[in-house]
Amino acid sequence: MINRRMFLRGSGGLFLSLPFLRSPLLSAAEPGSIKRFIVFVHGQGTLDDEWTPSVTGRSYQMPEILAPLEAVREHINILSGIDNVVRGTIRAGNGHNPAGRSLLTCSPFAGCLDGAGILKSDNHPDNGDSYFPSIDQVVAEQIQQGTRLKSLNLNVGSNSVGEYSMLWEGQPGALTKVDGTGDPQVIFERLFANLDPNQETPQALLRKESNLVLNAVKEDFRKLNEKLGAADRLRLEQHAALIEGLETQLAGSLVNTAACAEPVLDLPIDFEYSQDSHMGASSKAHIRSMVMAMACDMTRVGTLQYTNYNSPRFGFRSLPKTIPVDPHSNWHAMVHDARNDASIRPTMRKVFQFFAEEFTYLIQELAVTPDIDGKMLIDNTLVLWISEFGNGGRHSTFNLPVVVAGGPVGSLGQHLDLSNHNSSELFTAIQQKLGVQRSDFGLKRDHVGDPIVDSIPNLG
Numbered sequence: 001m002i003n004r005r006m007f008l009r010g011s012g013g014l015f016l017s018l019p020f021l022r023s024p025l026l027s028a029a030e031p032g033s034i035k036r037f038i039v040f041v042h043g044q045g046t047l048d049d050e051w052t053p054s055v056t057g058r059s060y061q062m063p064e065i066l067a068p069l070e071a072v073r074e075h076i077n078i079l080s081g082i083d084n085v086v087r088g089t090i091r092a093g094n095g096h097n098p099a100g101r102s103l104l105t106c107s108p109f110a111g112c113l114d115g116a117g118i119l120k121s122d123n124h125p126d127n128g129d130s131y132f133p134s135i136d137q138v139v140a141e142q143i144q145q146g147t148r149l150k151s152l153n154l155n156v157g158s159n160s161v162g163e164y165s166m167l168w169e170g171q172p173g174a175l176t177k178v179d180g181t182g183d184p185q186v187i188f189e190r191l192f193a194n195l196d197p198n199q200e201t202p203q204a205l206l207r208k209e210s211n212l213v214l215n216a217v218k219e220d221f222r223k224l225n226e227k228l229g230a231a232d233r234l235r236l237e238q239h240a241a242l243i244e245g246l247e248t249q250l251a252g253s254l255v256n257t258a259a260c261a262e263p264v265l266d267l268p269i270d271f272e273y274s275q276d277s278h279m280g281a282s283s284k285a286h287i288r289s290m291v292m293a294m295a296c297d298m299t300r301v302g303t304l305q306y307t308n309y310n311s312p313r314f315g316f317r318s319l320p321k322t323i324p325v326d327p328h329s330n331w332h333a334m335v336h337d338a339r340n341d342a343s344i345r346p347t348m349r350k351v352f353q354f355f356a357e358e359f360t361y362l363i364q365e366l367a368v369t370p371d372i373d374g375k376m377l378i379d380n381t382l383v384l385w386i387s388e389f390g391n392g393g394r395h396s397t398f399n400l401p402v403v404v405a406g407g408p409v410g411s412l413g414q415h416l417d418l419s420n421h422n423s424s425e426l427f428t429a430i431q432q433k434l435g436v437q438r439s440d441f442g443l444k445r446d447h448v449g450d451p452i453v454d455s456i457p458n459l460g
Contacts, residue, residue, distance in 0.1 A: 036381040043309025045389030081419030084397035095395035100164035106442020107132035137169040140301040149299035155180035157308035184285035260296035263288040379407035
């Protein structure tokens, strides 16, 4: 049972005006609206010289490598020029684990900072836990709103992410890795096998109980009002008006479970989620489960990570050249060798288009699925598509490929050149848009003691 005093104390935040976000990325959050967040991550970056549209604004031509996005152009913004500068603060590690670990955390390994959270100038470990939590978990802490799951974390390819442990939760310096699930059938059994569409969701039950508390509080106000002087009565009436506003807000957001149903997995008879040949089927099954988990209000935050960045053959695709092709021993090698071998670019373009197709499918599913407030899921969901490299062949974390989508973004259908902006600024904008009232994200100048790092512009 919700404690009345605790409820009133906790509900006060609903009436606070959110800070206006002075950024070209996103506008300020709409108080009281449902907020959802999905992170879509693929590995090995992109062909950065083909990815960026040639002009900014709404009249840009969709690059061939992103051609599938044309179908959802009105729901997206392409953001170019964003750098992961935190990766440069890590003075050890191979080309992959510092980039992957810092992508969603804007954080070096915990061992790169001292006990006070100040970046050390030397003796950096070559791997380890992140120091700061990832953007998905920071947002989930604030917007989960009593849902069944804090976040739904799905892997396409395998359960293991190898070096790319991107998701972290907890307090800075003492984090826990957040694991994803690779098998769509396991997710189905956990979430939907016993789904009763007529049964109210935990969120609906919470709202009902909240209304009971509000009614009791209003009765307490009425009794107390009779015993107060004029000044105190005025203050009490002002509080009562706030309570009535909250009651109206709750009544207007009762759960509509009409869209909540078992997702159709549509998997091959011989399906094995870890087989490369079934990557496409696994991806779409995960996307359908993600969307339905949102429609059922089981969660408000989700991640979809494509985990095999080293040796997928993408055999389910019609590729100009098969992977591997001598002398390119695997996909990872092809990404590197593309710097000197133009003949494999058509194959790479087709592979990167696959991720664009899957992202497009996610946006389309969100656009046709009702949310619990009667809007479509896409209206309430901010979707981020990102990769750890701008150019995987050079292990470059500059000019990351970034697409944002969904109603919370604001003005859509654009290509925005955000050169000289970094991922910390991007995630600060995203969290503020989703109602997380923080003015920074990840490593910032307060944590920096190294003059080399202090020279990095726009950090934090």
